[in-house]
Amino acid sequence: MSSQSLHDCLRGRCLGVLRRMEIIGRFRYYFQHPWSRLLVSYLVTFFNFLIFAEDPVSHSQKEAHMSVVGNCFSFIISKYPAGFWSVLKVLLWVLAIICGLIAGKFIFHRRLFGRVLRLKMFREDHGSWMTMFFSTILSLFIFSHIYNLLLLMSVRMRPYMVTEYMGIRNESFMKMAAVGTWMGDFVTAWMVTDMMLQDTHYPDWGRTARHLWRQGHNRIVLFWTVLICLTSVVVLVISTDWIRWDNLNRGFLPSDEVSRAFLASFILVFDLLIVMQDWEFPHFMGDLDMNLPGLSTTQLKIRLPVCKRIFKEEYHIHITGKWFNYGIIFLVLILDLNMWKNQIFYKPYEYGQYVGPGEKIYTVEDPDTLQDFNRSMLTWEWRSTNIDPRTNQTFNQSNAI
Template sequence: MVPSLDTVGTRGTFKAVQSMEIGAHFRYYFQHPWSRLVVAYLVTFFNFLIFAEDPVSHSQTEAHMIVVGNCFSFVVNKYPGGGWNVLKVLLWLLAIVTGLFAGKFVFHRRLFGRFLRLKMFREDHGSWMTMFFSTILFLFIFSHIYNLFLLMTGGMGPHLVTEYMGIRNESFMKIAAVGTWMGDFVTAWMVTDMMLQDQHYPDWGKAARRFWKRGNNRIVLFWTVLISLTSVVVLVISTDWISWDNLNRGFLPSDEVSRAFLASFILVFDLLIVMQASGSTTASSSWFLFWT
């Protein structure tokens, strides 16, 4: 028996409604405050775990990294002295200014905004990230221009800017760990701030949200926790006050495969943070209210 058009239409409508309900339920739990907080803080924990377990963190060999190493040695060390120092400082200052303007007006506004029409770069969204990577690009380019001047002079081989950074891998990993902490914890703390202001889950954390939004509690707590915890983390990392090997004692061993999976988890969780924030009305207004 062939079903009537009304029956087919009813079944199609029922399936569409059912799929919409499933999608709504999934989004409800996917963007739930507890889900977002767990993902955000797990990224911080996993990054410190991979830092503690990575043998490079204890390596005494010279650190070298493509592009980033050039930028670091261009700005921080390998100064020949005399007029070369002035030329080098002028070049990396010019590279930074050029990178900032090119990132804002060329890459972000024209390339990503007008030409490619990417929604994630609409208005001023993503401008700081674009400017940051553009600055790294121009520092790398200007470092080679500086190397060209050195090669034209001759006898300046030791002062050439290369991917070798002039510091040990151990020191570089400590710098990277502090930078990772700032990025990860500020992100997690921002997610916490957004969730404590969120109105889509009225039954979640009523007392905590009420306290968070009372007076200047939000601003005072944010800066107090950020500064105090950052000071402790920098002190612990820089002084090796806590030794992971002494604490671990083989309880949580790792090898190259497990660390590769751990790095993959960090990447996936970073993407989850972005996916969970999409469509949230509080995400765009939270930091505007905070800074104003």
């Protein structure tokens, strides 16, 4: 090969590399542009409201169940027996929390993520609280099964066994989940907005808005004002059914399990995109610090009481803005995963519902009667032809659409 051809080959390769770098640079520019980040973060909030309104599980009167998290909820909150077993249950879940925190800090965060995998985003103590939270959920799940094994010693304790059933109705749980996702999504969107208006990666974007945002305490006042006002309205609307989506929609946007599953998938993808659009993703090694929402500081430090006879060092809780933000995203992700699972495996009978004329979902409003009905009795044909002796009307006349 002549020197000229070798030179042309190297030149072509260099140009190819430069073109790829230019394409990647342009993609990152638009992918991480403030408008793109704001659009994704606020669309997640809208989509979560939409799927809550369209999801028939939100009207179900049957007992709510959720894998893993339901076990933890049942373990700590509900199904308490009397006497010794109640004390044992409390001791076990307290021990589970302690073991989960220790395992999350020293095994998962420090050893697995820090030393074995060497993930830069988990350097030093970064992300330790989120790791400890998820390890605590895992620990509670394991200890709940240990508690169930102990309950097998007594036949009378079988009704108190911890399962994924949470002891509350799907309707109530979905309302709490909707408020929780609203809080998580709004705080995340607001923190993204806050970061866009504080940073200078895109100096030509939103100059006027940035100038107003940085003046005095405008950012803090706006955050708490909007948060309190909108949250009050959201909680009022969700908890009281003041606005019913079916009355507003009137079949304009009908949905089925497939469309709702796709919508839930979009929500999950957008949750991940919020993290991926960060300018410092995936290592988060930059010097940019985000102010915590509604505060003028980038981090919170809480000193823990020190007993020098036991501990030689002074310990404190340290939460940075970014991990506070993305920690909320991962909490919301749990609820969104549950919503996604509900849409994929949705069967009306399992939620005390059935399909009626026009492919509409009907919900049995009386939860006490659901335990007496089998699958064949939760059909339109049966409920429209059989009389309820308590009301002298067909069963379907007392059901909600």
